[in-house]
Amino acid sequence: MKIKIFLFSILLGLVYLTACDQDSIDNIGSSIQPDGDKIGVYETTIDITGKTVKVDSVYAKSINGLLGKFYDPEYGEIEAGYICQYYPDTFYLDKMKNKNSVDSVRLLVLYRSYVGDSLSPMEVTVYPVKQNMILDKNYYSNINPANYCDLNNILGRKTYTARNLNISDSLNTVSNTNQSYKVLSIPLPVELGNLFLEEYKKPDHGALTDPDKAAVLFPGTYLASTFGSGCILDVEGTRIHIYYDIEIENSTGTADTTVVMYSSLNVTKEVIQLNHLVSSKDETLWQDETTPDMYIKTPAGVFSQISIPLKQIKDSIGDRWFSKVSLKLTAQPRSTRPYSLDFPGLGTYSTSQMASSKLLLIEPDSVKSFFEQQRVADNQTSYFTTFNASDYTYSFENISNVVQNAINNTDKESLDLLLIPTLVSYYTASSGYTTSTVDNKSISYLTPSAVTLKRDDLKIQIIAVDLGVGKN
Helix, strand or coil: CCHHHHHHHHHHHHHHHHHHCCHHCCCCHHHHHHHHHHHEEEEEEEHHHHHHHHCCCCCEEECHHHHHHHEEECCCCEEEEEEEECEECCCCHHHHCCCCCCCCEEEEEEEEEEEEECCCCEEEEEEECCCCCCCCCCCCCCCCCCCCCCCCCEEEEEECCCCCCCCCCCCEEEEEEEEEEEEEEECCCCHHHHHHHHHHHCCHHHHCHHHHHHHHCCCCCEEEECCCCCEEEEEEEEEEEEEEEEEEEEECEHHHHHHHEEEEEECCCCCCEEEEEEEECCCCCHCCCCCEEEEECCCCCCEEEEEHHHHHHHHHHCCCCCEEEEEEEEECCCCCCCCCCCCCCCCEEEEECCEEEEEECHHHHHHHHHCCCCCCCCCEEEECEEHHHHHCCEEEEHHHHHHHHHHHCCHHHEEEEEEEEEEEEEEEEEECCEEEEEEEEEEEEECEEEEEEEEECCEEEEEEEEEECCCC
């Protein structure tokens, strides 16, 4: 009988709670809570300002490169080339020791994607890096190639289109680590191959066993876009092939077959690659602050900057503690132009590169160390987000830490934060039956992209709490 009465009491209590309105539920327990322990919640919306800024250069050290020239009627012109060095990590010429020269040498540019018109006629010219030139650690995009390269000495030149209609796509490909790439093949002087052949014949293969010594033997190349406009290749690999032929003996010991072989010099992580980037001189994008828009454009170093009024927030919030500060930015719809640039920060995962594109929010003074040290967002001083295609927004759910820190530790009237496209490498981590991706390191996002953001109604939403309501 006691059990039945107990169960009946529980059911009666549930009926009572179900009949209560929401305010009654929200206030349950408040009558027995001491006044000094009550939590007061304060919510407000603060107007912020935004503008477009242009930086002199971006940190452009990357294993990949950009090559070509592209013009977008809204965002201007982008021109790109790159300097790289080579390391013979898989370099074998043993079967050539009895030959006096190689057959041919070609530089291969490997790519899978491009921006622009695939049939635009383009030209690439290959220049040598100057002898005895040690590339310094200035990995920024505003380097002057003339300081590093001999622009009076042409190693090779080739006209091309991103898609070669003269041969099938299946024939114009090369495989590398289980990936298939389109290939732009540029002839180089055969003397370059003979230089490596002679070095290979030396005891212990001479300079070819050490990256630094190999860079002295052959300092590298500069690939420049020298003709045409309309297309930029997103280069994922650059290598030099040295071709030679060998004779294959049959079962009787007679050489009756000639086979063409090659040895390869690759651009790898052990050597330096710099991207040289030039954007249009049209400064109206970032100088006209009367426009209702602000812009982000890569790889040109055009970023959006927001300014949060710290004094106004402090006057409004008082001594309350931030619980949440959220920011939502609205993008203008994509243009209908046939070759309009993609938006940055799409969050698309590239399994081949193990990287994802994201949009970084960070204070201007922290940008240099963030990219040079290849950090990832810590949600304290820097934040990542991705584009939401359903409502055309970039949302940062909670940036309260950086706002709170600025109010507590600076006397500034406002907090400036930059929006910078970033390429974030990742690795996969497994826990039980689930697998997730973990951000590993960041580099500048150099693939051509652009977005126009509305700045005529910029706001942040603030939720703050007062843990001491009612205290004397």
